[in-house]
Amino acid sequence: MGRSIHPTAVILPGTELGDGVEVGPYAVIEPGVEVGDRCKIGPFVHLLGRTTLGPDCTVGTGSVLGGVPQDDKYQGERTRVRIGARVMMHEHVTVHRATGEGETVVGDDARLMTGSHVGHNARLGAGATLVNCAALAGHSVVGEKSILSAYCGVHQYGRVGRLTLVTGAQVVSLDAPPFSIVTGSHPTRWRASNTIGLRRAGFGSEERSAIRLALRRIFAGEEGARAAAEALKDDPVAAVREIAEFVLSSKRGVCAGPPRRDGAAEFRE
Numbered sequence: 001m002g003r004s005i006h007p008t009a010v011i012l013p014g015t016e017l018g019d020g021v022e023v024g025p026y027a028v029i030e031p032g033v034e035v036g037d038r039c040k041i042g043p044f045v046h047l048l049g050r051t052t053l054g055p056d057c058t059v060g061t062g063s064v065l066g067g068v069p070q071d072d073k074y075q076g077e078r079t080r081v082r083i084g085a086r087v088m089m090h091e092h093v094t095v096h097r098a099t100g101e102g103e104t105v106v107g108d109d110a111r112l113m114t115g116s117h118v119g120h121n122a123r124l125g126a127g128a129t130l131v132n133c134a135a136l137a138g139h140s141v142v143g144e145k146s147i148l149s150a151y152c153g154v155h156q157y158g159r160v161g162r163l164t165l166v167t168g169a170q171v172v173s174l175d176a177p178p179f180s181i182v183t184g185s186h187p188t189r190w191r192a193s194n195t196i197g198l199r200r201a202g203f204g205s206e207e208r209s210a211i212r213l214a215l216r217r218i219f220a221g222e223e224g225a226r227a228a229a230e231a232l233k234d235d236p237v238a239a240v241r242e243i244a245e246f247v248l249s250s251k252r253g254v255c256a257g258p259p260r261r262d263g264a265a266e267f268r269e
Contacts, residue, residue, distance in 0.1 A: 002019075002020070003017055003019070003020065003021045003022070003023070004021075004022045004023070005021075005022075005023040006023060006024055006025045006026075006027070006043075008025045008026050009023045009024065009025065009026065009027045009028070009029075009041075010026075010027070010028045010029070011023065011029050012028075012029065012030050012031050013031060014030075014031025014032060015029045015030070015031060015032070015033045015034075015035070016033070016034040016035065017029075017035045018035055018036045018037035018038070018039065018055065019037045019038070020037055020038040021035050021037070021038065021039050021040075021041070022039070022040045022041065023041045024040075024041060024042045024043040024044075024045070024061075025043045025044070026043055026044050027041050027042070027043065027044065027045040027046070027047075028045075028046045028047070028048075029041070029047045029048075030046075030047065030048040030049070030066075032048075032049060032050045032051070032078075033047045033048065033049070033050075033051045033052075033053075033066065034051070034052045034053065035047070035053050035057075036052075036053050036054045036055035036056070036057065036085070037055040037056070038055055038056050039053050039055065039056065039057045039058070039059070040057070040058045040059070041059050042058075042059055042060045042061045042062075042063070042091075043061050043062075044061055044062045045059050045060075045061070045062065045063050045064070045065075046063075046064045046065075046067075047059075047064075047065050047066060048064075048065075048066045048067065049066030049067070049068075049078075049079070049080070049081060049097045050066070050078055050079065050080040050081070050097070051065050051066035051080070051081040051083070051095075051097070052080070052081070052082050052083060053065075053083045053087070054083060054084045054085035054086070054087070054108065055085050055086070056085055056086045057083060057085070057086065057087045057088075057089070058087075058088050058089060059089045059093070060089055060090040060091040060092070060093065060114070061091045061092070062091055062092045063089055063091065063092060063093040063094065064093075064094050064095075065081055065083065065089075065093075065094075065095045066081045066095065066096075066097050067094060067095075067096050067097065068096065068097070069096040069097060069098065069099050069119070069120030069121075069138065070096065070119065070120070070138075071099045071120050071138060073099055073100070074099045074120070077098075077099070077100060077101070079097045079098035079099065079100070079101070079102065079103060079104075079120075080097060080098060080103040080104070081095055081096075081097045081098075081103065081104045081105075081106075082103050082104070082105045082106070083095070083106045084105075084106060084107045084108035084109070084110065084126065085108045085109070086108060086109050087106055087107075087108070087109065087110050087111070087112070088110075088111045088112070089111075089112045090111075090112065090113045090114045090116075091114045091115070092114060092115050093112045093113075093114070093115070093116055093117070094116075094117045094118070095112075095117075095118040096117075096118070096119055096120045097120065098120050098121045099120045099121060099138070100121070102121045103121070104118060104119075104120055104121055104122055104123075105122075105123045105124065106118060106124045107123075107124060107125045107126030107127070107128065107144065108126045108127070109126055109127045110124050110125070110126065110127060110128050110129070110130075111128075111129045111130070112124075112129075112130045113129070113130060113131050113132045113134075114132045114133070115132055115133040116130035116131070116132065116133060116134045116135065117130075117134075117135040117136065118130075118136050119135070119136050119137045119138040119139075119140065119156075120138045120139070121138050121139045122136040122137070122138060122139060122140045122141070122142075123140075123141045123142070124136065124142050125141075125142055125143045125144035125145070125146065125162060126144045126145070127144050127145040128142050128143070128144060128145060128146045128147070128148075129146070129147045129148070130148050130152075131147065131148060131149045131150040131152070131168075132150045132151070133150055133151050134148040134149070134150065134151065134152040134153070135152070135153050135154070136148075136153075136154045137153065137154055137155055137156040137157075137158065138156050138157075139156055139157045140154040140155065140156065140157060140158045140159065140160075141158075141159045141160070142154065142159075142160045143159075143160060143161045143162030143163065143164065143178060144162040144163070145162060145163050145197070145201060146160050146161070146162055146163060146164045146165070146166070147164075147165045147166070147197075148160070148166045149165070149166055149167050149168040149169075149170075150168050150169065151168060151169040152166050152167075152168065152169065152170050152171070152172065153170075153171045153172065154172045155171065155172060155173045155174075155252070157251065157252060158172050158173065158174070158175060158176075158252060159175040159176070159246070159250070159252075160172060160175075160176045161175075161176060161177045161178025161179065161180065161242075161243070161246050162178050162179070162242075163178060163179050163194055163197045163198060163201055164176050164177065164178055164179065164180045164181070164182065164194060164197075165180075165181045165182075165194050165197060166182050166183075167181065167182070167183040169185075170182070170183060170184060170185050170188060171185040171186070171188065172188050172255070173185070173186065173187065173188055173252075174187065174188055174250075174252055174253050174254055174255045174256070175246070175247075175250045175252055175253065175254045175255065176188065176190070176254075176255050177190065177215065177218070177219075177243055177246055177247060177254060177255070178239070178242055178243055178246055179193055179194050179197070179198055179211050179215065179239065179243065180192070180193060180194055180215060181193070181194050182255055187255060187256040188255040188256070189255055189256045189257065189258055189259070190215070190219040190220075190254075190255050190256070190257055190258065191258060192215075193208070193211055193212040193215050193216075195208060195212070198211065203239070207237060207239060210235070210237040210239070210240050211237070211239050211240060211243070214232050214235070214237075214240040214243050214244070215243060217231075217232070218232070218243065218244075218247060219254075219255075219256075219257035219258070220257050220258060225247055225254055225257075226247065226248065228247075229243070229244040229245075229247035229248050230244070230248065232244040233245065233248065
C-alpha cells in the first residue's frame, strides 16, 4: 500500500512510516518517530521525540505528540511516547514524553477528544476515553475503559481504576476506585458503582452485585476503607479482589465516601 503525503508536509530523515500512511498539510514528523500502518496524520500535526504509533491511529489537526515534558526535572533524556493501535486523537491533543527512564503510554483503542492532555510518564489504559480538555498529570494512571468527562483533571501520581466514570469538571486528587462513578472536587467522592459500564463490559448480574456490595462496604460502610479492603482481599470474585488491591496499594489515599447531612456515611445508588 502506498503512502499519501501532502507536498507541504515535512518528513525528516530518520522517521519510519508504515504502509498506507496519510500525512496532511503542514504536518512535521521528526527523526525517531515511528508511524504504524494506515495511520492518518492530520494538518499541522507535530510528531517528535521517540514516539511510536501503532497501526490505524488517527491524529487530529494541531496535535503534538512527543513534546518536551512540563517537568523541571527533565534533563533532555531520550525518553519515549508509546501510542497503541487504533487510537483516535481529535484536534489539539498533546501527549508529552517521559521524564527519567520511563515512558508515556496510551493503550489500544483509547480515544482522546479535543484539547485533552496526557502528561509525562502517565498511562492511559486500553479503551479509555478523555473527553474534551481532560488532563492527566505526570505519572498518573487511568485504567482500561474508564471515562474522564470534560474538563476533568487527575493529580500527579493519581490513579483512576478501570471502568470508572469521572463526572465533568472534577479534580481527582485522591485515587478513584475501579468500577465506580466519582464526582465532586476537594474532596473527590465515590458516588456509586458504574452499573451501566459494567453491563456494557459484559459483567454478569452476580458479579455486578458482588462489586456493588464490595464498593458500598468500602466507601459507605462504618469499618473504614482500608479495613474493609483487608477483609475483601481474598474474596472469590476476581473483580472484588481487584478493588481491594487497588485500595490497599494506594499511596495518595482513596477518594471519600458519600456524605450524609448528619455527617455519617451513606450509600447512594
